[in-house]
Amino acid sequence: xxxxxxxxxxxxxxxxxxxxxxxxxxxxxxxxxxxxxxxxxxxxxxxxxxxxxxxxxxxxxxxxxxxxxxxxxxxxxxxxxxxxxxxxxxxxxxxxxxxxxxxxxxxxxxxxxxxxxxxxxxxxxxxxxxxxxxxxxxxxxxxxxxxxxxxxxxxxxxxxxxxxxxxxxxxxxxxxxxxxxxxxxxxxxxxxxxxxxxxxxxxxxxxxxxxxxxxxxxxxxxxxxxxxxxxxxxxxxxxxxxxxxxxxxxxxxxxxxxxxxxxxxxxxxxxxxxxxxxxxxxxxxxxxxxxxxxxxxxxxxxxxxxxxxxxxxxxxxxxxxxxxxxxxxxxxxxxxxxxxxxxxxxxxxxxxxxxxxxxxxxxxxxxxxxxxxxxxxxxxxxxxxxxxxxxxxxxxxxxxxxxxxxxxxxxxxxxxxxxxxxxxxxxxxxxxxxxxxxxxxxxxxxxxxxxxxxxxxxxxxxxxxxxxxxxxxxxxxxxxxxxxx
Amino acid sequence: xxxxxxxxxxxxxxxxxxxxxxxxxxxxxxxxxxxxxxxxxxxxxxxxxxxxxxxxxxxxxxxxxxxxxxxxxxxxxxxxxxxxxxxxxxxxxxxxxxxxxxxxxxxxxxxxxxxxxxxxxxxxxxxxxxxxxxxxxxxxxxxxxxxxxxxxxxxxxxxxxxxxxxxxxxxxxxxxxxxxxxxxxxxxxxxxxxxxxxxxxxxxxxxxxxxxxxxxxxxxxxxxxxxxxxxxxxxxxxxxxxxxxxxxxxxxxxxxxxxxxxxxxxxxxxxxxxxxxxxxxxxxxxxxxxxxxxxxxxxxxxxxxxxxxxxxxxxxxxxxxxxxxxxxxxxxxxxxxxxxxxxxxxxxxxxxxxxxxxxxxxxxxxxxxxxxxxxxxxxxxxxxxxxxxxxxxxxxxxxxxxxxxxxxxxxxxxxxxxxxxxxxxxxxxxxxxxxxxxxxxxxxxxxxxxxxxxxxxxxxxxxxxxxxxxxxxxxxxxxxxxx
Numbered sequence: 001x002x003x004x005x006x007x008x009x010x011x012x013x014x015x016x017x018x019x020x021x022x023x024x025x026x027x028x029x030x031x032x033x034x035x036x037x038x039x040x041x042x043x044x045x046x047x048x049x050x051x052x053x054x055x056x057x058x059x060x061x062x063x064x065x066x067x068x069x070x071x072x073x074x075x076x077x078x079x080x081x082x083x084x085x086x087x088x089x090x091x092x093x094x095x096x097x098x099x100x101x102x103x104x105x106x107x108x109x110x111x112x113x114x115x116x117x118x119x120x121x122x123x124x125x126x127x128x129x130x131x132x133x134x135x136x137x138x139x140x141x142x143x144x145x146x147x148x149x150x151x152x153x154x155x156x157x158x159x160x161x162x163x164x165x166x167x168x169x170x171x172x173x174x175x176x177x178x179x180x181x182x183x184x185x186x187x188x189x190x191x192x193x194x195x196x197x198x199x200x201x202x203x204x205x206x207x208x209x210x211x212x213x214x215x216x217x218x219x220x221x222x223x224x225x226x227x228x229x230x231x232x233x234x235x236x237x238x239x240x241x242x243x244x245x246x247x248x249x250x251x252x253x254x255x256x257x258x259x260x261x262x263x264x265x266x267x268x269x270x271x272x273x274x275x276x277x278x279x280x281x282x283x284x285x286x287x288x289x290x291x292x293x294x295x296x297x298x299x300x301x302x303x304x305x306x307x308x309x310x311x312x313x314x315x316x317x318x319x320x321x322x323x324x325x326x327x328x329x330x331x332x333x334x335x336x337x338x339x340x341x342x343x344x345x346x347x348x349x350x351x352x353x354x355x356x357x358x359x360x361x362x363x364x365x366x367x368x369x370x371x372x373x374x375x376x377x378x379x380x381x382x383x384x385x386x387x388x389x390x391x392x393x394x395x396x397x398x399x400x401x402x403x404x405x406x407x408x409x410x411x412x413x414x415x416x417x418x419x420x421x422x423x424x425x426x427x428x429x430x431x432x433x434x435x436x437x438x439x440x441x442x443x444x445x446x447x448x449x450x451x452x453x454x455x456x457x458x459x460x461x462x463x464x465x466x467x468x469x470x471x472x473x474x475x476x477x478x479x480x481x482x483x484x485x
Numbered sequence: 486x487x488x489x490x491x492x493x494x495x496x497x498x499x500x501x502x503x504x505x506x507x508x509x510x511x512x513x514x515x516x517x518x519x520x521x522x523x524x525x526x527x528x529x530x531x532x533x534x535x536x537x538x539x540x541x542x543x544x545x546x547x548x549x550x551x552x553x554x555x556x557x558x559x560x561x562x563x564x565x566x567x568x569x570x571x572x573x574x575x576x577x578x579x580x581x582x583x584x585x586x587x588x589x590x591x592x593x594x595x596x597x598x599x600x601x602x603x604x605x606x607x608x609x610x611x612x613x614x615x616x617x618x619x620x621x622x623x624x625x626x627x628x629x630x631x632x633x634x635x636x637x638x639x640x641x642x643x644x645x646x647x648x649x650x651x652x653x654x655x656x657x658x659x660x661x662x663x664x665x666x667x668x669x670x671x672x673x674x675x676x677x678x679x680x681x682x683x684x685x686x687x688x689x690x691x692x693x694x695x696x697x698x699x700x701x702x703x704x705x706x707x708x709x710x711x712x713x714x715x716x717x718x719x720x721x722x723x724x725x726x727x728x729x730x731x732x733x734x735x736x737x738x739x740x741x742x743x744x745x746x747x748x749x750x751x752x753x754x755x756x757x758x759x760x761x762x763x764x765x766x767x768x769x770x771x772x773x774x775x776x777x778x779x780x781x782x783x784x785x786x787x788x789x790x791x792x793x794x795x796x797x798x799x800x801x802x803x804x805x806x807x808x809x810x811x812x813x814x815x816x817x818x819x820x821x822x823x824x825x826x827x828x829x830x831x832x833x834x835x836x837x838x839x840x841x842x843x844x845x846x847x848x849x850x851x852x853x854x855x856x857x858x859x860x861x862x863x864x865x866x867x868x869x870x871x872x873x874x875x876x877x878x879x880x881x882x883x884x885x886x887x888x889x890x891x892x893x894x895x896x897x898x899x900x901x902x903x904x905x906x907x908x909x910x911x912x913x914x915x916x917x918x919x920x921x922x923x924x925x926x927x928x929x930x931x932x933x934x935x936x937x938x939x940x941x942x943x944x945x946x947x948x949x950x951x952x953x954x955x956x957x958x959x960x961x962x963x964x965x966x967x968x
Contacts, residue, residue, distance in 0.1 A: 080531045093530065100524050102531055203531040209761035238533050239763055317761055320563050323574020324528040328627065340625075344567055367565070367756035376758060 001026055002166040003483065006223040009169060010067045013060065020060070020070025024053035024114050027072045031116065031167050037144065040152075040162040042077045042135045043085050044117035052114045059112055067226055069112035074171040076159050077118035078125055079105050079214070080203040084115075088205045089123040089133040089155075092325045092332045092351035102203025103235045104172060104214050111230045119171055120158030123353045124322065125179055125207040128425035130157025131416055132355040140187055140409045141165040141484035142450050150409040150450070153183030153425075159217045160187035164484060170218035170227055174204060176211045177310055178404075178429025181441035184217055185404035185453020188443045190470060190480055191217040192224045195461050196436035197242035199228075200235030206321040208314035209240075211433040219480050221442065221470035225249035228463060244461060252464045253471040258292030260469065263397030267303040268428050272406045280445035280452040281403045284473070288401075291472055298396060300389040305382045306431035307423060312366045312379035313434070318356075319363030325351065358419065387435040394459040399469060402428050404441040404453030428455060438463050442470045443479035451479070486724060487688035490716055491696070492651045493643035495680040496658060497636050498668045499612065500543045506611050506635035507534030507577065514674050518617070518628035526633045528572035533762050540635040541766060543667035544584045544609050545776045547637055550661050550783055551604050553588025555773050559609070561760045566753045569627050570614035578638075580757050583608030584766065585637070590661070591785070592653040593803060602654050603642040612636050631675075643682065643693070648712035652705050655679060656807060660784040664809040671846065672703050679708050683715045685723060694719075695729040699736050699743060707738035714743060787812055795825035805829060810847040814854040821858025824865045831861060835878055852881045859889040870955055873898035900954040904961070910948045911961045914941060925966055938962055 001023065004012070012018050028046050035041055049072070056070035080086045080098040082105070087093045101109065108115065122132040129151035130138040138157040141164045143150035152161040156173035160183035163171055173180040175193035184191030192215050199214040206212060216227035229250065234243040262285065269278060285295055327333035327347025334350055337343035352360070366375035393400060406427060415422045432439045437460055444454035454473075458466045474480050505512055508525035525532045548555045560582040563575040585607035591599050614632035616625050639658065645651045659677060663670035670676055684696035699715055702708045714736065719729055731749040736742075782790070784806050791802035791812075805815045815832055819825045836857065840850065860877055863869050869877065873893070880892045893899055901907060915922055918941065925937045938959065945958050 080529075086530070088530065096530070098524075098529060098531070100529070100532075201531075202533050205530040206762075237535060239535055240533075240761075316758060320565055320573075320575050320756075320758070323565060323567065324530070324572060326567060326569075326574060328569050329527055329572060330529065340569065364756065367758055369754045369756075372756075372758070 002030055004169065005220045006071055006073075006169045006218060006226050007067075007220070009071055010226075013070050014065070020053040020056040020114060021050060023070065024049050024072050024116070027116055027168060034165060035162075035167060038139050038141060038152075038161045038165055038167075039136050040120055040138050040158040040165065040167060041074070041117045042087055042089070042120050042133075042158070045084055045115065048084065049114050049116045056112045056114055066111045068108065068230060070114060071170075072114045072116050072168055073108070074116050074119050074159065074162055074168045075105060075108075076121055076156050076171065076173050078121060078174050078205045079172055080205070081105050081115070081118065084118065086118065086205070087135070088125070089121040089135060090352065090356070091134040094134065094332065096331055098203070100203060103200035103237060104231050105203060107230050108172075113230070116168060119156070119162050122155035122157065122179075123356050124205070124318070125155040125174060125176055125212075126318070126355050126359055127154040128178065128182055128422050129410070129412070129415065130154040130183070131412060132353055134353060137412055139412070142186075142188060142409060145485040146449065149412045151186065151412055153186035153405075153409065155179040155183075156191075156217065157183045160184055160189055160191070163187070163189045163217055163219060166483065170216070170223050172214060172227070172231070173217045174212060174214050175433065176207050176213075176314060177433050178426035180215045180217060181404050181429050181439060181453065181455060182425060184441040185455075186409040186451065188451030188479070188482060188484070189217055189219050190221050190224055190440065190442050190474075191215065192228065192440045192463065192466065193432065193438060194228065194232065194463050195242075195438045196433075197240055198438070198461070198463065199231045200233070200238040200241045202235055202237040206317075208317040209321060210317060211310075211314055213433070221440075221467050221474055222250065222253055224440070224470070225253060225467045228467070232463070247464050249464050249467050252468050255468050256292065257288065257469060257472050260288070260291075260293040260399065261397040262288055262293050262295045263298035263393055263400045264295060265300045265303065265393070265400055265402055266297050267300050268402035272424070272427060273403055274407055274447070276447040277403055277407060277452055280447060281401070281454055284444035284454045284477075285401055287473060287476055288469070291476065296397065298393045298400065300386075300393060300431065302382065302385045302389050303431055306386055306434055307427060309379040309382040309386065310426075310430045310434060311362065311423060312375045313383065315359040315363030316366045316376050317363065319360045319367065322352075322356065322360055327351070355419070383434045386431050390431075390435045390437055390457075390459075398458075399462070399465065400457040402455045402457070404428060404455040408447050408450035408452060432457055436460070438466055440466045440470050442473060443482070444477070445479055446482075451482075488685045488720060488723070489688050489690065490646050491643045491684045491686060491693060492645040492647075492712065493682040494639075494641045494645070494651060494654065495682070496639040496655070497612075497678040497680075498547075498639060498662050499676045500540055500635040500637065500667055501669050502537055502539045502543065502635055504537055505633035506537050506540045506609070508633055510633065512634045516630055518626070518630060520630065522614075522629035522632060526572065526629050528574075534577060534760075536763065536766070537635065540609060541584065541768065542772075542776055543635075543665070544607065544637050545768065545773055546665050546667055546780060547607060547639075547662065548585035548588065549773070549777050549780060550665055551585075551588040551590050551607075553604055553607070554586035555768060556582060556584055556586055557768050558582065559584040559766045559768070561609075561763045561766070562757045563760045565756045568613070569625065570616050570629070570632065572614070572629060572632055576611060576613065577760055577763070578610035579608035582765075584768070590654065590657055592650065592657050594649065594653060597799075600650060602644045602650075605640045605642050607637045607639040610636050610638060643684075648709045648716075651681065651712055652709050655705055655708060657784065660807040660809070664781055664783050664787070666781060666809070670808070672705075675703055678703050681708065681712055681715070683712060683719065684729070685716065685719050694723075695731050697729065697731065698733045700733055700746065702736060702738075704738070707736065710738060710741055711736040711743070714741060718743070795819055797825060797829055801826070801829045801833070804833065808847065814847050814850070814857075817854025818858035818861065821855055822861035822865060824861060827861050827865060828858065831857060835875065839882060851884055852878075856881050856887065856889060863889060863893060867900060867902050867954055867956070869893055869898050870900055873900065897952065899952060901949055901952045902954045902957055904957060907949070907953055907957050908961055910945060910953065911958065911965055914944045914948055915965060918944070922966065
């Protein structure tokens with residue numbers, strides 16, 4: 001049962017072969033038995049999940065059914081869940097229970113889905129290895145059989161590991177610079193970061209507001225489409241969400257790919273990429289050619305500036321976004337503050353981890369008087385150039401393809417001492433967030449027994465096309481079905 | 486040494502929207518602490534601001550009323566600083582691209598001259614909450630009801646040269662925003678708060694001196710006092726050969742003293758940057774034109790109309806038109822009484838005196854314009870004397886009775902204006918006071934004679950049980966005593 005996709009489970013529930021309560025029980029038991037190895041959950045909501053499953057079974061009996069009625073899944077612990085602790089991977093919010101739902105959370109609730117718990121993540125979504133979580137690192141299910149504890153990627157490492165380990169069939173995730181696609185690639189699952197503004201950010205704890213985007217993670221492209229059907233749409237509570245019609249993303253999955261024009265950005269096939277990785281990606285592109293696509297090389301001339309621009313803009317926004325965690329109204333407060341300044345400084349010094357503090361410092365610096373023009377304004381100009389690169393590329397091709405990451409999952413602790421090396425993990429994903437366009441990571445092979453991700457990048461609001469391309473690929477490959485031992 | 490005083494103002498105007506600028510919470514004043522603060526106002530994790538269209542409409546109305554350019558695209562920025570009453574750790578405000586560009590307001594001075602004060606810009610922003618220092622056993626409480634209330638901050642050029650001009654401008658601005666209905670104008674509740682920038686320079690000098698900013702003055706009187714206080718303070722320093730420190734000061738109106746809050750060196754680096762949670766605000770022509778079409782009458786136009794429609798003089802018209810509630814009160818009263826000048830006198834006399842004595846505004850007045858109008862009707866038609874009118878006013882004010890005629894009847898204030906009856910009383914009184922009559926008739930100085938008339942009035946009022954029309958008594962006396 002745990003190997004089945006959301007679409008398959010949905011059909012089984014519909015046929016009455018299994019109830020949501022039984023299904024939920026099975027997945028909860030699996031989490032209990034297996035997650036000790038991965039640490040992919042921060043909070044498991046057993047009682048609530050079983051109650052929701054009972055309610056879902058009643059809804060089904062009453063004939064009130066969506067494709068998600070009774071389907072177990074998990075939320076990244078960045079989405080606020082009414083009445084359920086929401087930590088964002090931080091000591092700062094270790095005891096924080098929001099009295100409201102994120103719009104994404106409410107949408108899944110409305111659709112009748114059964115949330116089993118909240119998945120682990122890098123603290124405040126800042127990280128590429130899930131090692132900055134206050135609740136401990138997450139271990140990638142791949143590599144364990146060789147006795148190696150590898151990172152699942154980050155920041156949505158808990159969601160990726162949980163889906164890869166078959167603890168849930170699907171999980172929500174968020175992506176600010178690669179936080180869906182990189183862990184999806186490292187854990188061998190399928191993930192989608194939608195167009196900025198496609199999915200409401202309300203109740204999704206902010207890291208960098210102009211880059212953050214909620215998205216999907218599951219084993220199949222079809223399940224990603226089912227998730228996006230629930231998540232996408234205009235939200236009056238989020239001024240940056242876009243009021244555009246939401247298509248049924250499953251409706252176009254089976255469109256033929258004949259004539260699809262694929263561009264390969266030459267900057268993404270550079271020396272940063274190992275020959276073994278490159279080979280896997282090129283093999284995947286060959287599959288697309290077999291499906292009738294044409295391939296050409298394109299250029300994103302400003303791609304090399306993306307990491308520098310990102311590490312000014314994202315920390316700058318984060319430095320302001322995280323100011324609300326001041327120990328005054330909610331969240332961690334230091335013991336016995338002797339005055340206001342002591343309350344602020346110790347609550348934040350004790351409540352935030354190293355990487356979060358590093359980014360607050362960088363962002364504060366970049367916005368300071370005398371540096372603003374040289375850093376923040378310059379980075380915004382670079383951002384527009386990067387955006388223009390993609391606009392130009394999409395005049396020539398329908399989608400871009402590249403590796404998602406320069407290398408497969410690395411060993412825990414390998415990069416923690418050198419933040420810049422860690423930042424380079426996102427070298428192929430970050431520009432997409434700066435441009436605000438959608439992109440996916442799709443399992444596309446293995447190197448040394450570790451999964452490789454193919455990144456498919458599309459123009460604004462082309463999620464349906466990306467999902468279609470990924471789904472067609474998954475009809476002729478089985479990389480996404482491989483199970484870690 | 487002679488000094489020129491240079492004054493610029495920054496005015497925070499709370500907009501009278503029903504809900505906050507970025508959340509659906511009520512903005513009503515006076516609720517229990519933190520009962521009007523939702524998840525957005527508390528800056529709970531993941532919450533996002535949603536702009537309130539009405540705040541933009543009000544800002545545009547303000548811009549049009551002060552002859553300003555409306556910026557078609559304005560941008561919200563984050564002003565970063567930590568304070569317990571600032572839940573997000575930043576204030577959402579406008580800096581580089583405010584919604585209202587340069588404009589001006591003409592003020593009138595006591596000498597009858599008009600002066601133009603330029604507006605540098607006005608921007609939209611959110612108010613902070615309040616820190617409460619009482620009742621928390623040495624700790625500080627935070628009330629976030631006010632957090633997120635929409636404000637426009639109006640920034641003038643340093644065009645004012647005296648406290649008189651600054652106060653005249655402040656009152657004019659108060660009249661404009663209350664007439665527009667975009668602010669309730671209640672300064673005691675902080676609906677308008679003034680920051681005053683003051684510097685001195687040697688008379689005639691072109692170079693501006695170092696300025697100080699005195700913050701959060703919430704009455705015209707305190708503003709006037711604070712300016713006088715600060716001018717004197719700076720003058721003392723400069724004349725002793727010292728120099729002014731650029732700083733922000735707090736003025737205590739009750740003690741007429743001020744202290745430094747922070748110097749320029751201690752000022753925060755606010756690290757402004759465009760707020761990524763809010764898109765730039767695009768204001769189109771039709772929005773502006775709709776606001777323009779719905780602009781209510783403004784004080785200048787109202788003053789001209791009062792002079793024309795009610796034949797008021799410049800002074801009365803200016804005073805009654807400055808505040809929209811006062812103007813409405815006057816017009817209601819004048820619609821009942823024909824004698825608008827008498828209405829104006831009563832409003833500026835008895836009515837204003839009572840409001841001031843009880844620290845009330847027109848809005849809190851226990852008597853209505855209609856009641857005052859009816860009172861004036863009875864004065865004008867000689868039903869009651871001015872002394873009787875004061876008694877009626879008193880009864881209306883205390884709520885003893887709400888009907889003017891009923892009060893007159895109940896208190897027996899109706900004057901006797903029957904000339905036959907009055908003449909008989911005069912005859913009787915004069916007969917009983919032959920010495921005084923002779924004294925009067927021998928007196929040649931008209932001033933002294935006039936004064937002596939008063940000696941007969943007492944007995945006459947007594948004879949008429951206080952109900953004789955004094956004006957008629959006077960006429961009859963003069964006639965009978967022979968010029």
